[in-house]
Amino acid sequence: MKSYRSVSESETLPTGSRYCHGPASTEYSAWAIGDVASWRNTVGQQVRVEHWSNVAEQARVLAPALLGAEPPAAVTVPYFWSDQYDVKIQCLGEPAAGDIVHLVEDDGRKFLAYFERDGVVTAVVGAGLPGKVMKTRAKIAAGAPIAEVLA
Numbered sequence: 627m628k629s630y631r632s633v634s635e636s637e638t639l640p641t642g643s644r645y646c647h648g649p650a651s652t653e654y655s656a657w658a659i660g661d662v663a664s665w666r667n668t669v670g671q672q673v674r675v676e677h678w679s680n681v682a683e684q685a686r687v688l689a690p691a692l693l694g695a696e697p698p699a700a701v702t703v704p705y706f707w708s709d710q711y712d713v714k715i716q717c718l719g720e721p722a723a724g725d726i727v728h729l730v731e732d733d734g735r736k737f738l739a740y741f742e743r744d745g746v747v748t749a750v751v752g753a754g755l756p757g758k759v760m761k762t763r764a765k766i767a768a769g770a771p772i773a774e775v776l777a
């Protein structure tokens with residue numbers, strides 16, 4: 627009899643991914659990605675990210691896993707955007723309620739804010755400043771010191 631188990635319940639995808647932990651497995655014949663799936667993030671929280679680009683990022687991990695191959699080593703930074711009339715609101719990373727917020731730009735319509743935890747940049751949230759938001763991706767992936775981001 628085959629076992630059926632989703633990513634939301636287990637650690638079935640290969641190590642090296644931000645999304646999933648544990649060894650590759652051919653034991654299971656049903657896999658889940660997208661809104662329906664959750665995973666344990668790097669700080670041990672069980673999370674779901676119900677956003678569009680997240681599905682594609684998970685597929686990049688799942689496809690090699692299904693073939694028994696190593697997943698890409700690159701760290702994935704969670705991302706979403708929302709177009710509100712002519713203003714694009716974006717969030718990269720994983721902001722948390724206890725993070726220190728550095729509001730570095732705010733003209734009443736456009737803004738840019740960096741989130742800091744333990745001296746490290748965890749996320750950026752912006753409105754109307756897509757270039758500046760996306761430039762922060764590498765620093766979040768690398769866990770850069772907040773001082774480097776604010777410089």
Ligand SMILES: Cc1cc2nc3c(=O)[nH]c(=O)nc-3n(C[C@H](O)[C@H](O)[C@H](O)COP(=O)(O)OP(=O)(O)OC[C@H]3O[C@@H](n4cnc5c(N)ncnc54)[C@H](O)[C@@H]3O)c2cc1C
Binds near residue numbers: 662679705707
């Ligand atoms: C109104 C709205 C606005 C959004 N705006 C944004 C945004 O601005 N930015 C962003 O990042 N994300 C946004 N999202 C979230 C984003 O759309 C989802 O995170 C993403 O589509 C999830 O992809 P998925 O493949 O997991 O699920 P889905 O895209 O929901 O795909 C699931 C598919 O399965 C099909 N299906 C369901 N049941 C069955 C069945 N029994 N048999 C066969 N097929 C079935 C469905 O018809 C659907 O096509 C928005 C969502 C909504 C609802």
